Amino acid sequence: MPPNDPDIRNEPHLRPGNVDPNLDPAIDTPLGFNSAAIQFSPSSEEDIDHSVWDEPSLTPAVSASVPDSALTYANWLSQRRESWTQWQAWTVTLGVVLLSVPLAAIAAVISLFSGNQFFVTDVILACIAGPIIQEIFKIMVPLWIVEKRPYFFTTWFQFFVFALVSATVFAAVSNFFLSLAVKEVTRSFFLFQWVGILGLNLITASIATHGLETIWRNTINSGKPPKLDDGYPWFATAIGLHILFAAGTTIWFVVNDLGKFFFL
Known part of the structure; x- marks a missing residue:
């Protein structure tokens, strides 16, 4: 058969002599391969x-052929959680909190210094x-962790700590840049900050x-991939x-400035 023939039999894996010796057609499995050979590999983080194995046609509700060693999401998550320590979990939490500082700075700069005053x-x-930028930046790192590496978190208390610290960091950074943007920081403005x-x-x-x-709790309890819709x-x-x-703040400042202009 010519090498440029579009026939499917000319595909590299279907050419004579290119059959994987690990595939045994004599094994009676739905997919025609040795399913017992598919096992969890601690070094293959992206394999999940x-x-x-979590495809609807291969789930236990439809097929009874899923081996215990198959790389299902539940097996992967369970084994990862068993090998993940509290020290590692809190190290990740600290890293997420530290990342909130530059993210808060970027969000504040975009929000406060991207335009010209008095324009629509x-x-x-x-x-x-x-507000959209700041809220997205605030949760983007932990959201990635919850979606891709949910075992990084081991308790709800880590989320509480993250919320408390990240809120304080974002407020402090926003207030710092806001102070640079105003001419005078009055007592009322300080209280507002x-x-x-x-x-x-x-x-x-x-x-x-x-x-x-x-999202995280539902994933841990169900052993199924995260559903971002829950959040x-x-x-x-x-x-x-x-x-x-x-x-409301913008309206208040506009009205206040107009009042000063008309009643001077």
């Missing part, structure tokens, strides 16, 4: 993303884009983190509250 784009940035902004971040971080913890309502609520706060 490509495993077929600035209002949109302050009231809509800014450390009561209003800090309180807002504590509330929204707690809500969004509850969404993270919900979306909480993430949307946190973003919505932040948008309302930003809009």
Whole structure:
């Protein structure tokens, strides 16, 4: 057969002499290969993303052929959790908290210094884009962990610590850049920073983190891949509250400035 023949029999793995010696067609399995040879490998972290054993057609509800050693998500998660220590878990938590500092700085710079004053784009940035950016940056690292490496977290208390510290970090960084953006930091403005902004971040971080913890808890309890849909309502609520706060604050500052202009 010519090498450029489009016939499927010319595929490299179907050419004569290219049969994998590990494949034994005599074995009577649904897929025609030795399923017992498929085992969990501690060194193959990414293999779970490509495993077929959680496909609907291979689940126990449909097929009774799934071996105990198969790389199902439940087996992978169970073995990973057994080998993961508390020391490793809290080291990850510390790393996530430390990463919140540069992420908070980036989010604050984008939110506060990306436009020109008194333009409609600035209002949109302050009231809509800014809150969305900050809330996404706040949870992006732990969300990746919950989705890809849920065994990194071993207790709900890690989520509580993350919410408390990340909220404080984001508020502190935002207040620092906000102080640079205003001409004079009055007493009322200082109270607004450390009561209003800090309180807002504590509330929204707690809500969004509850969404993270919900995804994680459902994954641990079910032994099934994470469903991000479980956290979306909480993430949307946190973003919505932040948008309302930003809009109210913007309106208050605009009205206050207009009042000073007309009643001088």
